[in-house]
Amino acid sequence: MGKLEAGYIYESPDGIHVFRRPVGDYDSRKKEEINLDTGKPTGRMFNEYPFKEVTTEEKVRNLVYNTPNDMELGQKVRYLFPLEKKASDEYLKFWTCELCGEHTHEVDYDYLGSGTNHLGCELKEAETKHFADGFHEGEWEKD
Numbered sequence: 001m002g003k004l005e006a007g008y009i010y011e012s013p014d015g016i017h018v019f020r021r022p023v024g025d026y027d028s029r030k031k032e033e034i035n036l037d038t039g040k041p042t043g044r045m046f047n048e049y050p051f052k053e054v055t056t057e058e059k060v061r062n063l064v065y066n067t068p069n070d071m072e073l074g075q076k077v078r079y080l081f082p083l084e085k086k087a088s089d090e091y092l093k094f095w096t097c098e099l100c101g102e103h104t105h106e107v108d109y110d111y112l113g114s115g116t117n118h119l120g121c122e123l124k125e126a127e128t129k130h131f132a133d134g135f136h137e138g139e140w141e142k143d
């Protein structure tokens with residue numbers, strides 16, 4: 001097996017073809033096919049293949065049938081479950097506004113309130129609270 005370059009996520013949609021993309025880049029058009037024997041690109045891109053949705057069982061079956069080397073098989077099985085996906089899910093879960101439920105990972109720090117909330121959502125909530133505080137027994141507080 002060829003040496004794999006660092007800085008790429010390797011994955012296989014069908015258990016036969018292996019593609020890589022730069023870490024953190026989710027653009028599927030940039031996925032290039034890799035020849036695992038040489039570790040080098042084959043010159044074909046992910047988009048050139050008409051991959052259909054295959055079940056995990058089919059993918060693993062393809063792998064087992066097509067990969068006689070157990071070590072290589074293990075590596076290919078790992079590509080079926082890219083770790084980065086889980087990491088990015090947890091990242092997004094962390095960067096969530098508790099008030100509106102939207103992700104705030106791309107929000108500028110100036111527009112964040114406490115923690116990972118939108119500043120705007122917190123201001124809105126503070127306003128609503130203040131509004132409710134001014135209302136006593138069906139009458140508005142007179143200042």
Ligand SMILES: [Zn+2]
Pocket residue numbers: 097098099100101102117118121
């Ligand atoms: Zn929000």
